[in-house]
Amino acid sequence: MFNSWRRKAKHLPPGPPGLPFLGNLLQxxxxxxxxTFQNLGNIYGDITTIRxxxxxxxxLNSRKAIFDLFxxxxxxxxxxxxxxxxxxxxxxxxxxxxxxNTPHFRNCRKLMRKGLGPSAAQSFVPFLxxxxxxxxxxxxxxxxxxxxxxxxxxxxxxxxVAYGYDGITEDEDMYQLSHExxxxxxxxxxxxxxxxxxxxILRYVPQWFPLASFQxxxxxxxxxxxxxxxxxxxETKRHMQAQGHLDMENCIKYSSVGISxxxxxxxxxxxxxxxxAMALHPEVQAKAQAEIDKVIGNxxxxxxxxxxxxxxxxxxxxxxxxxxPPVKMVVHSASKDDEYQGYFIxxxxxLIGNIWRVAILHDENVYHDADKFIPERFMEEGAPxxxxxxxxxxxxxxxxxxxxxxxxxxxIAVTLATINITKxxxxxxxxxxxxxxxxxxxxxxPVPFKASLQPRSKAALDLIQRSVEHSKTLPERLDVFSLxx
Ligand code: HEM
Numbered sequence: 073m074f075n076s077w078r079r080k081a082k083h084l085p086p087g088p089p090g091l092p093f094l095g096n097l098l099q100x101x102x103x104x105x106x107x108t109f110q111n112l113g114n115i116y117g118d119i120t121t122i123r124x125x126x127x128x129x130x131x132l133n134s135r136k137a138i139f140d141l142f143x144x145x146x147x148x149x150x151x152x153x154x155x156x157x158x159x160x161x162x163x164x165x166x167x168x169x170x171x172x173n174t175p176h177f178r179n180c181r182k183l184m185r186k187g188l189g190p191s192a193a194q195s196f197v198p199f200l201x202x203x204x205x206x207x208x209x210x211x212x213x214x215x216x217x218x219x220x221x222x223x224x225x226x227x228x229x230x231x232x233v234a235y236g237y238d239g240i241t242e243d244e245d246m247y248q249l250s251h252e253x254x255x256x257x258x259x260x261x262x263x264x265x266x267x268x269x270x271x272x273i274l275r276y277v278p279q280w281f282p283l284a285s286f287q288x289x290x291x292x293x294x295x296x297x298x299x300x301x302x303x304x305x306x307e308t309k310r311h312m313q314a315q316g317h318l319d320m321e322n323c324i325k326y327s328s329v330g331i332s333x334x335x336x337x338x339x340x341x342x343x344x345x346x347x348x349a350m351a352l353h354p355e356v357q358a359k360a361q362a363e364i365d366k367v368i369g370n371x372x373x374x375x376x377x378x379x380x381x382x383x384x385x386x387x388x389x390x391x392x393x394x395x396x397p398p399v400k401m402v403v404h405s406a407s408k409d410d411e412y413q414g415y416f417i418x419x420x421x422x423l424i425g426n427i428w429r430v431a432i433l434h435d436e437n438v439y440h441d442a443d444k445f446i447p448e449r450f451m452e453e454g455a456p457x458x459x460x461x462x463x464x465x466x467x468x469x470x471x472x473x474x475x476x477x478x479x480x481x482x483x484i485a486v487t488l489a490t491i492n493i494t495k496x497x498x499x500x501x502x503x504x505x506x507x508x509x510x511x512x513x514x515x516x517x518p519v520p521f522k523a524s525l526q527p528r529s530k531a532a533l534d535l536i537q538r539s540v541e542h543s544k545t546l547p548e549r550l551d552v553f554s555l556x557x
Contacts, residue, residue, distance in 0.1 A: 088112060118136070171326075208539070
């Protein structure tokens with residue numbers, strides 16, 4: 073009784089008044105929620121509550137609040153809110169990304185630390201270098217389809233990292249399978265978008281019911297998702313002719329598919345934002361190309377190992393992440409009641425960390441002209457490191473960040489070394505201005521835009537061809553999942 077009195081005596085963080093039952097539902101748009109949340113933060117402070125259909129959501133709008141809770145109190149704030157649509161209805165339950173902080177989750181993270189940690193990431197460097205010239209070749213073959221080239225390249229890397237699988241770019245069925253399963257994840261894993269996530273009772277509504285279009289969607293999606301989880305794993309097992317302990321098999325299966333899920337869209341989106349930034353800022357592109365020409369010359373392509381000697385190119389990578397973080401909000405959940413800054417945070421409340429606002433990312437106190445693309449800010453003495461924010465927090469921090477960063481760097485560097493990216497023109501010769509608008513979803517892509525890609529010179533074209541040939545001589549990588557280490 074005393075506890076219940078204490079619970080009532082403490083208040084949730086403040087938030088906007090809402091309507092009976094609907095709460096703030098009508099005030100939260102379906103796109104760019106992070107801007108709405110930022111505006112709420114400006115009114116109600118760095119920790120704000122919104123209420124929708126009887127459920128509370130807490131928004132964290134400051135770097136301090138996010139780190140205090142997600143990082144310093146990570147034993148409490150490492151769960152995920154339950155997304156019934158994505159996990160129960162379409163089959164992503166068990167996936168690392170949606171799992172609560174359970175033994176299964178901890179085993180998967182342990183496995184991923186081995187497969188994606190510093191020494192594993194180091195061992196992928198030759199593969200990333202090798203892959204970068206194939207990426208350039210594909211880009212020049214299909215310049216108009218650059219987002220698809222990014223995605224196929226990311227798929228090749230994630231399949232290699234997750235399953236040791238080569239040749240996804242030639243295996244159209246496997247590529248389409250992971251592409252489609254990924255899309256289903258993207259469309260269903262955002263908290264609060266599907267009514268069934270807010271009113272779980274709806275999960276029992278049968279498919280034939282007139283308003284149950286979500287059940288029909290789930291019936292289409294589930295076989296694809298399950299095949300994406302099982303097929304590459306079974307193939308790998310067949311190749312290895314291995315039989316393992318069932319728990320461990322599950323752990324490998326969900327870690328592997330988590331890697332593929334974690335990588336595909338994030339790197340594709342970031343490279344798409346990079347292309348947009350270059351089309352919008354020819355002066356940045358020219359400056360980076362001058363750096364590459366001076367430091368690397370035109371006898372070879374830049375490599376992962378050149379990062380330190382190409383500070384301006386590295387600054388472009390950081391600025392792409394800061395300007396348009398591909399994951400603009402992360403959602404953790406509290407595993408038990410807690411108190412913060414005098415406010416009560418009930419167990420199971422979803423907490424939304426507004427990466428967009430946080431930080432440094434779009435905080436004018438830290439970055440001047442935060443909406444502008446200015447890589448020079450990362451060349452200044454004592455510039456903050458935005459990479460500590462874009463990859464998430466605490467126990468849920470992105471396990472693939474040591475693969476993602478060299479992959480992004482080398483892709484940016486080889487593109488700048490050999491290709492000019494400019495704004496596209498329409499049939500009448502008018503410039504098509506790219507719009508800096510993003511798509512809704514877990515990962516935010518730029519809305520599709522056109523850009524024109526031209527090789528910088530005949531020498532650049534020759535270099536790409538030579539590098540593709542040379543890449544075949546580069547060493548392979550070692551076993552990813554050596555479980556006995
Ligand atoms: C541009 C590149 C990437 C960015 C910006 C990014 C960002 C993120 C963020 C913000 C999270 C959520 C963290 C949180 O909840 O606090 C996350 C989770 C995750 N990422 Fe990445 N990521 C990237 C690339 C990758 C790559 C290359 C992999 C795999 C090789 C990967 C695998 C994962 C996995 C498995 C999770 C789920 C972790 C969990 O829920 O515990 N990511 N990532």
